[in-house]
Amino acid sequence: MKSLWKMTWMEAKLFLREPFGTFFTLAFPLMMLFLFGSIYGNEPSPLFGGRGTIDISLPSYTAMIIATTGLMSTTITIAMYREYGILRRLRTTPVSPLVILGAQVIVLFLMTAAGMMLLLLAGKLVYHVQFEGNALSLLAGFTLASLSFFGIGFFLAGIVPTPRTAQIVGMVLLYPMIFLSGAGFPRELLPATIQKIATFLPLTYVVNLLRGLWFGEAWSQHVTDVAVLAVALVVGVLASSRLFRWE
Amino acid sequence: METIVQVQGLRKTYGATVAVDDISFVVHEGEIFGMVGPNGAGKTTTIECLEGLRKPDAGTVRVLGVDPQQEGQTLRLRAGMQLQQSNLPDRMKVWEALDLYASFYPKPLDWRDLLVQLGLEEKRNTPFGKLSGGQKQRLFIALALLPDPQLVFLDELTTGLDPQARRAIWDLVRDVRARGKTVILTTHFMEEAERLCDRVAILDRGKIVALDTPEALIRALGAEERVVFHIEGNLPPAFASALSEGTRLEVQGERATVYSRNGRQVPLVVEVVGLLSAQGIRYRDLRTEQPNLEDVFLSLTGREMRD
Numbered sequence: 039m040k041s042l043w044k045m046t047w048m049e050a051k052l053f054l055r056e057p058f059g060t061f062f063t064l065a066f067p068l069m070m071l072f073l074f075g076s077i078y079g080n081e082p083s084p085l086f087g088g089r090g091t092i093d094i095s096l097p098s099y100t101a102m103i104i105a106t107t108g109l110m111s112t113t114i115t116i117a118m119y120r121e122y123g124i125l126r127r128l129r130t131t132p133v134s135p136l137v138i139l140g141a142q143v144i145v146l147f148l149m150t151a152a153g154m155m156l157l158l159l160a161g162k163l164v165y166h167v168q169f170e171g172n173a174l175s176l177l178a179g180f181t182l183a184s185l186s187f188f189g190i191g192f193f194l195a196g197i198v199p200t201p202r203t204a205q206i207v208g209m210v211l212l213y214p215m216i217f218l219s220g221a222g223f224p225r226e227l228l229p230a231t232i233q234k235i236a237t238f239l240p241l242t243y244v245v246n247l248l249r250g251l252w253f254g255e256a257w258s259q260h261v262t263d264v265a266v267l268a269v270a271l272v273v274g275v276l277a278s279s280r281l282f283r284w285e
Numbered sequence: 286m287e288t289i290v291q292v293q294g295l296r297k298t299y300g301a302t303v304a305v306d307d308i309s310f311v312v313h314e315g316e317i318f319g320m321v322g323p324n325g326a327g328k329t330t331t332i333e334c335l336e337g338l339r340k341p342d343a344g345t346v347r348v349l350g351v352d353p354q355q356e357g358q359t360l361r362l363r364a365g366m367q368l369q370q371s372n373l374p375d376r377m378k379v380w381e382a383l384d385l386y387a388s389f390y391p392k393p394l395d396w397r398d399l400l401v402q403l404g405l406e407e408k409r410n411t412p413f414g415k416l417s418g419g420q421k422q423r424l425f426i427a428l429a430l431l432p433d434p435q436l437v438f439l440d441e442l443t444t445g446l447d448p449q450a451r452r453a454i455w456d457l458v459r460d461v462r463a464r465g466k467t468v469i470l471t472t473h474f475m476e477e478a479e480r481l482c483d484r485v486a487i488l489d490r491g492k493i494v495a496l497d498t499p500e501a502l503i504r505a506l507g508a509e510e511r512v513v514f515h516i517e518g519n520l521p522p523a524f525a526s527a528l529s530e531g532t533r534l535e536v537q538g539e540r541a542t543v544y545s546r547n548g549r550q551v552p553l554v555v556e557v558v559g560l561l562s563a564q565g566i567r568y569r570d571l572r573t574e575q576p577n578l579e580d581v582f583l584s585l586t587g588r589e590m591r592d
């Protein structure tokens with residue numbers, strides 16, 4: 039228990055010292071918010087069912103943070119720890135691999151949550167967004183979505199040979215996914231064919247679920263989203279535990 | 286004497302490479318056991334089979350009474366390990382690494398003391414990535430000693446260290462032994478093996494070619510005592526022919542070496558100095574050299590470089 043706590047604290051410090059992760063998790067989504075906020079404002083629009091661009095963007099940007107930490111931070115960190123012999127050094131100690139991975143999950147989860155809180159705070163203060171959902175429901179959906187993306191990240195970490203490949207694979211998956219799933223900007227603005235393609239992307243279900251819960255829709259309207267993410271989580275955990283390598 | 290490590294018929298191959306070829310040995314409690322050998326001899330492979338990091342292809346290994354493959358956890362709790370190759374995250378500070386690793390063990394030493402003993406107090410807040418090679422090495426030694434283990438593995442413990450640090454580490458290792466612990470190390474410095482180890486195994490091409498105390502290994506070489514001196518110009522041929530039976534002369538530029546069997550009537554140095562003055566040869570820097578572990582090493586493993 040003591041080692042889990044120390045390890046988590048250490049990983050949190052390392053995360054914050056690494057400019058890349060901090061930027062994309064905490065700063066970049068805010069920059070997007072202010073950029074689009076200054077272009078479109080947050081005036082109610084019929085296209086978004088009477089909500090403004092910022093109202094509708096907050097859950098989407100949250101999905102973007104989840105995808106970034108899941109596909110980039112998780113994958114690159116684990117691949118780097120393996121490549122550089124950091125896992126090898128840990129392996130000589132009695133510390134359990136579950137502590138090592140658990141600390142990663144906790145830190146990435148908290149950082150992702152912090153990214154979401156920053157968005158929410160900025161949205162409220164600057165654009166007076168209305169949060170219409172139930173906070174606990176949102177937290178539950180956010181947790182499911184984050185964990186299933188971390189699962190995907192650990193799975194990818196298991197198959198990529200080096201940190202460099204991890205970075206490339208992560209980016210190749212991440213950017214089109216953010217663009218097509220509606221995490222980057224409202225899907226309503228994309229052509230219908232692209233919206234079709236989006237049904238094959240796990241991130242689409244994160245966007246759907248978070249948007250629904252954000253605006254107070256019932257869980258029963260999001261059974262598909264929950265099912266897809268739950269399956270992704272289970273498959274991710276099983277596959278990554280089989281693929282995990284110390285070196 | 287308690288047996289701490291028992292290895293019987295250990296074998297490990299990588300594809301066509303036989304890294305460790307059917308070796309057996311024991312390590313006793315409270316000894317400093319050294320392994321030396323040319324690059325690629327199989328030292329790291331052997332040590333990592335004992336640590337449970339690599340799986341032997343054949344043979345039995347018992348370390349601290351357990352099979353490292355079966356009960357790795359027991360072993361990792363009671364043994365400290367320094368690897369030939371490993372790393373910490375670049376942005377982790379020295380004190381953070383020690384503090385973190387201390388949390389893995391039930392009764393770790395106070396890492397602040399280790400920091401002082403390894404001369405790292407000034408580097409306490411330095412990130413790992415900004416340490417020099419030798420400082421990283423010292424930190425890894427600190428991490429190996431941190432659990433206050435019954436058994437310490439040190440793979441190339443003083444590689445990259447300056448002479449002061451090397452001597453400080455020797456003292457630390459002797460200190461570990463003085464507290465009844467056992468140390469298994471590898472090194473490329475024969476002086477280190479000779480001065481530090483109670484017993485030394487010489488490995489070559491995956492086999493143990495000799496295993497004994499350094500003194501016994503040197504004695505068994507039947508080694509030659511030798512006298513070295515420098516001359517100005519050439520050594521007259523008369524000098525070589527006047528040398529007594531059973532001696533051998535080697536000249537390299539200005540440097541001449543006279544070898545001889547041990548156990549002579551007249552000490553070799555007396556004979557050589559006598560001849561030099563009798564023949565009026567000018568010389569300087571004359572000294573005698575005793576055979577050492579390096580001579581044993583070279584005579585057993587040859588002088589050619591390994592690939």
Ligand SMILES: Nc1ncnc2c1ncn2[C@@H]1O[C@H](COP(=O)(O)OP(=O)(O)OP(=O)(O)O)[C@@H](O)[C@H]1O
Pocket residue numbers: 299302303304322323324325326327328329330331369
């Ligand atoms: N992971 C590996 N995969 C393939 N071959 C390996 C591996 N590890 C070691 N070898 C080979 O096994 C042999 C023994 O290597 P080992 O690292 O045990 O030597 P060593 O005595 O520690 O050498 P050094 O003094 O250079 O550290 C070498 O020929 C090496 O190329």
Ligand SMILES: [Mg+2]
Pocket residue numbers: 328329330369440
């Ligand atoms: Mg080695």
